[in-house]
Amino acid sequence: MNPLGRRSFMKRLGLASASGLLGSLVSPAWSRQLRNAVDRTELFSADQLATDEDFWYYMQQAFTVSPTLINLNNGGVSPAPKTVQEAVKRYYDLTNEAPSYYMWRILDQGREALRARLAAMAGCSADEIAMNRNSTEGLETVIFGYPLQAGDEVVVCKQDYIHVVHAWQQRALRDGIRINWVDLVLPSEDESYLVSQYVKAFTPRTKMVTITHVINWNGQILPVRKIADEAKKRGIDVLVDGAHSFAHFDFRIPDLNADYFATSLHKWLYAPIGAGMLYVRKEKIARIYPLFAAEKPQEGEIRKFEHLGTRPFFIEEAIGKAIEFNEMIGLERKQKRLQYLKNYWMERVRDVPKVVLSTSMNPKWGCAIGMVSVAGKTPAELDSFLFSKYRIHTTTINWEGISGVRVTPNVYTTTSQLDLLVEGITAFARS
Numbered sequence: 001m002n003p004l005g006r007r008s009f010m011k012r013l014g015l016a017s018a019s020g021l022l023g024s025l026v027s028p029a030w031s032r033q034l035r036n037a038v039d040r041t042e043l044f045s046a047d048q049l050a051t052d053e054d055f056w057y058y059m060q061q062a063f064t065v066s067p068t069l070i071n072l073n074n075g076g077v078s079p080a081p082k083t084v085q086e087a088v089k090r091y092y093d094l095t096n097e098a099p100s101y102y103m104w105r106i107l108d109q110g111r112e113a114l115r116a117r118l119a120a121m122a123g124c125s126a127d128e129i130a131m132n133r134n135s136t137e138g139l140e141t142v143i144f145g146y147p148l149q150a151g152d153e154v155v156v157c158k159q160d161y162i163h164v165v166h167a168w169q170q171r172a173l174r175d176g177i178r179i180n181w182v183d184l185v186l187p188s189e190d191e192s193y194l195v196s197q198y199v200k201a202f203t204p205r206t207k208m209v210t211i212t213h214v215i216n217w218n219g220q221i222l223p224v225r226k227i228a229d230e231a232k233k234r235g236i237d238v239l240v241d242g243a244h245s246f247a248h249f250d251f252r253i254p255d256l257n258a259d260y261f262a263t264s265l266h267k268w269l270y271a272p273i274g275a276g277m278l279y280v281r282k283e284k285i286a287r288i289y290p291l292f293a294a295e296k297p298q299e300g301e302i303r304k305f306e307h308l309g310t311r312p313f314f315i316e317e318a319i320g321k322a323i324e325f326n327e328m329i330g331l332e333r334k335q336k337r338l339q340y341l342k343n344y345w346m347e348r349v350r351d352v353p354k355v356v357l358s359t360s361m362n363p364k365w366g367c368a369i370g371m372v373s374v375a376g377k378t379p380a381e382l383d384s385f386l387f388s389k390y391r392i393h394t395t396t397i398n399w400e401g402i403s404g405v406r407v408t409p410n411v412y413t414t415t416s417q418l419d420l421l422v423e424g425i426t427a428f429a430r431s
């Protein structure tokens with residue numbers, strides 16, 4: 001039961017502040033209500049707020065959520081809030097008034113300020129952050145730019161993202177490097193098992209290990225720091241695939257002890273689609289050749305990774321609005337809400353006969369992403385049942401021992417939507 005009902009929450013809101021009143025003259029109702037709600041959040045702990053449907057209902061109004069389906073595949077890509085969408089449109093319109101002027105002389109001037117804001121979120125120096133288009137670009141920049149010779153070894157996990165697997169396989173084919181595969185049985189809450197699988201794969205010839213922070217297939221969080229520490233002890237470089245972790249839950253990139261960390265800002269930061277970020281530890285920048293050539297490819301300057309040619313500056317600049325949006329929510333509150341939502345639906349289906357859950361409910365090992373299947377039925381059957389009967393959009397997974405329907409709510413998801421999911425899974429399991 002929600003301990004803080006609509007009334008109690010509204011009572012705590014009190015009267016609108018003077019600034020709220022002034023804002024009301026110019027801002028739409030949804031943003032005034034959200035602002036009032038956010039203004040009063042100091043009355044609640046992040047745990048309390050996680051269960052407050054009124055607050056998150058206002059949050060939903062900040063997005064343009066489809067009225068005709070329930071989107072529970074936020075693991076694929078997240079929608080952007082209205083403020084981000086509007087910024088993209090505004091900057092695009094401006095660009096078209098005189099592209100070369102507005103793109104290069106106006107919008108691109110915002111890049112250094114944006115870099116500094118991303119670095120503040122990541123907890124590192126701005127000189128360690130390059131902006132690009134997605135995780136794939138960041139990961140492949142490192143995978144293809146890292147100096148390796150025939151016979152050198154890298155450690156890669158079979159449950160890593162498909163682009164990572166293919167990139168390393170391509171490098172092995174071309175350059176004769178060797179891949180030592182880790183094969184994880186997931187989900188797991190056994191830290192020593194997870195760490196030891198990597199350690200077992202290290203040899204004196206290992207130069208680099210790739211670690212996925214959140215396994216996208218079932219939402220498993222890996223103990224990156226522990227694995228990275230073992231790698232560093234052996235002089236092995238660490239590349240982290242942070243596609244699903246940045247702005248999803250609270251950590252700072254340097255806490256991971258990684259040399260390279262790539263993420264997609266259009267996932268959990270809610271930036272426009274086509275926005276990514278690559279972190280490279282300062283002293284490791286010089287050794288990575290950029291994917292797109294630079295004048296001095298071996299210099300220790302992070303901006304050498306940004307020679308992408310003409311690109312959508314209106315997308316890049318709108319990242320700033322996504323950062324603002326996240327600052328408004330606060331990462332701890334977001335994390336707690338996402339964990340709450342995942343456990344909300346999982347708790348309600350876990351005892352239903354034939355239902356199998358493949359994600360941990362412990363916050364240490366999972367956050368928003370959860371996986372479900374029904375014994376005797378295929379994931380595709382469950383996915384299509386949920387969509388045809390309930391208009392619930394999910395995705396099916398079948399990859400290296402992980403199979404099921406992946407369910408990923410977001411900050412705009414309400415528990416009443418998840419009640420429908422629970423109803424759908426239960427009906428399917430009994431059918």
Ligand SMILES: Cc1ncc(COP(=O)(O)O)c(C=O)c1O
Pocket residue numbers: 075076134135136137160161163212214215216241243244264
């Ligand atoms: C773990 C992981 N790594 C990398 C990627 C690639 O992200 P993008 O398509 O934004 O480059 C994804 C995408 O879902 C992912 O889940």
